Amino acid sequence: MEKCEPKDCLRSLRCVSSGGEALSINNVLDFAQFAHDKCQFYNWYGPAECTEAASKYLISGNESKQGHLPIGRPIPNVYIYILDDYLQHVIPDIQIGDIVIGGSGVFAGYTDELLTHQVLIDVDGKLCYRTGDLGRLNIESGQIEFKGRRDYQVKLRGQRIELTEIESTILEATDWVQNCVVVIQIDEESLSSLVAHVMVKTEDDRLNETVVDYCRQHLPFYMVPSMWSFVDHLPINDNGKIDRKRLPRVSHNRHQDEVITPRTELEEQLQLIFAQAFHMPLDGIDVTLSFELLGGTSLGIIHALSMIRSQIYEGVDVNLLLTYSSIRRLAVKLESLRLCENASNRPAEDSKITLSYPKPCLAIETAGIFVLGVIGSSIAKPLDK
Numbered sequence: 001m002e003k004c005e006p007k008d009c010l011r012s013l014r015c016v017s018s019g020g021e022a023l024s025i026n027n028v029l030d031f032a033q034f035a036h037d038k039c040q041f042y043n044w045y046g047p048a049e050c051t052e053a054a055s056k057y058l059i060s061g062n063e064s065k066q067g068h069l070p071i072g073r074p075i076p077n078v079y080i081y082i083l084d085d086y087l088q089h090v091i092p093d094i095q096i097g098d099i100v101i102g103g104s105g106v107f108a109g110y111t112d113e114l115l116t117h118q119v120l121i122d123v124d125g126k127l128c129y130r131t132g133d134l135g136r137l138n139i140e141s142g143q144i145e146f147k148g149r150r151d152y153q154v155k156l157r158g159q160r161i162e163l164t165e166i167e168s169t170i171l172e173a174t175d176w177v178q179n180c181v182v183v184i185q186i187d188e189e190s191l192s193s194l195v196a197h198v199m200v201k202t203e204d205d206r207l208n209e210t211v212v213d214y215c216r217q218h219l220p221f222y223m224v225p226s227m228w229s230f231v232d233h234l235p236i237n238d239n240g241k242i243d244r245k246r247l248p249r250v251s252h253n254r255h256q257d258e259v260i261t262p263r264t265e266l267e268e269q270l271q272l273i274f275a276q277a278f279h280m281p282l283d284g285i286d287v288t289l290s291f292e293l294l295g296g297t298s299l300g301i302i303h304a305l306s307m308i309r310s311q312i313y314e315g316v317d318v319n320l321l322l323t324y325s326s327i328r329r330l331a332v333k334l335e336s337l338r339l340c341e342n343a344s345n346r347p348a349e350d351s352k353i354t355l356s357y358p359k360p361c362l363a364i365e366t367a368g369i370f371v372l373g374v375i376g377s378s379i380a381k382p383l384d385k
Contacts, residue, residue, distance in 0.1 A: 010034045019044035019053065021241050022068040022146060022164075024171050026178060028059055045071035045146065049119070049129050051105035054078045057143060068168055070143035071135070078103035080144060081123055082135050092137040096147050099135040102128035134164075154184055156192055159222045166196070166215070166223055173214035176200055176207050179234060181242050182225060185249060191279075193297065195250045196225035199234050212292050221301075221322065224292050227251075260288045262327070266335060269312060270327045277304035287327040313338060 013035045018027075023043045032041065046054035057072025074080045079102040084090050090097035100121070106129050109116035119130045134147040148164025155161070163182045170180045179199040186192050198211065208230050215224050227250045235246035262268040267287050274291070275282045277300045285294065291301065301321055308316050313334050324330040 010039075011036055013039050015040050015042070017042045017044055017056075019046070020239065024068055024179070025059070025061075025063045026171065026175055028069075029061070029175075030178070032061070043069045043071060045144075046101070046105075047129070047131055047133075049107045049131075050078070050101045050103075051107070054101045054103075054105065055080060055144060068146055068164075068171070070138070070141070071146045072143055074103075078105060079126065079128070081128065082137055082144070083123070087121065087123065090136075093139045096134050096136045098150065099131045099133040099144070099146075100128045101131060102126040134162075156184065156194065156222065159220075161194070161223055166194070166219065166225065169215055169218050170196060170198060170211060172218075173211045174207060176202070176204075177211060179242070181234060181244060181247065183244060183247060185227065193227055194223070194225040195227045195229065197229045197231065197234060197247055197250070200230050200232065203230055203232070209290065212290055216290075216292065216322075216325070222298050226292055226297050228292075259284065259286045260328075262287050264331060266312070266331045267327055270308070270331055270334075273307045273311065274300075274304050274327060277301070277307065285327070287331075290325045291321070292325070308334075315341070 016031065016035065016039060018041070028041050032039070041059040043057040043059060044053050045056070046052050053075060055072045055074050055078070057070045059069060063069055081100040081102070082090050082092075082095075082097040083100050084095070084097050087100075100123060102123060103126075106120075106127055109120060119132075121128055121130055132150050134150055136145045136147055137143075138145055148162060148167075152163040153160065154163060166182045167180050170182070171177055177198055177200055180196060182194060182196050184192050185195040200207070208228065212224070212228065229248070229250045235243040237243040237246075262271050271285045271287060272282060274280075274294065274296070275285050278285075278291075278294060278296055279300075280294070296304075301318065305316065305318055305321060308321075315337065316334065320333065321330065324333045
């Protein structure tokens with residue numbers, strides 16, 4: 001279709017239905033330019049255990065910043081419940097729960113009786129299927145929002161992370177992103193890291209930084225992936241879904257061949273510090289990349305902060321590293337802070353007055369990062385368990 005003029009392609013098409021995989025508005029808009037103006041697009045939802053379809057959503061085209069599209073409302077003769085771990089109804093708009101489907105389409109069971117007992121449950125006297133998907137009911141629109149798989153909830157350094165929440169944020173960052181998947185990758189030293197595989201229309205380092213910056217602004221720090229892969233396609237299995245098992249391992253700076261080297265002595269000092277803090281080879285540290293793209297973690301940032309205080313400037317705090325999030329930007333800021341401090345100290349030396357500054361407490365700041373992360377997560381999902 002890319003070789004055709006948009007106005008000439010699929011002009012007779014009046015309805016398009018999508019199912020089997022979470023759908024984003026960007027995918028719809030890319031396809032809609034080839035279809036008739038009055039063509040309707042539907043997002044269908046339903047597992048095979050419920051005879052394929054359980055709900056549908058008519059796409060309006062105004063869902064530009066919603067990430068994945070809603071899955072809509074139940075079709076006739078189907079019941080959809082959103083329940084907690086105790087099979088109680090969750091609070092709409094606030095809580096996320098398990099999507100449970102009942103009605104005439106529910107299957108009789110698997111050949112494995114044990115597995116059947118795990119997924120087929122009784123809700124209000126009706127035989128229902130526990131999908132393993134997570135959802136939330138939007139009261140204002142009356143639509144059910146798909147919130148990912150229970151399988152994709154992970155724990156990383158004590159924090160519970162919903163991988164699909166990160167994926168939705170990445171999709172919202174720019175129309176240039178077509179699809180994405182976030183996984184946990186374990187390296188040779190048994191350290192776990194969040195890795196984002198992002199499918200883009202064209203590779204552009206400036207747009208890469210735009211995506212990372214957007215995630216940094218809209219996600220708690222511990223949920224921002226530490227490694228990124230920007231590619232033109234993602235592996236697909238026989239069912240047309242993203243094949244997570246075939247995703248390639250990502251190494252630091254995979255998306256950039258040329259590493260920008262230091263141009264000042266201070267940048268060289270910082271490069272050495274972050275190479276040690278992030279457990280990376282010195283020649284792999286690009287001074288212009290953000291710490292997230294370099295592979296930085298919250299623990300790595302704290303380690304770097306401690307070394308910067310002991311070797312370069314004692315008054316630096318963690319907010320400075322999060323705001324000036326590359327070695328080059330941080331070096332410029334630290335140089336200006338040192339110049340200001342030297343200028344302010346000159347009169348004090350002349351009058352023999354000793355100025356004392358309160359020293360930042362690393363333990364308090366570390367605890368502060370954890371508390372802010374928990375608060376930020378609770379604000380986003382106040383009653384989510």
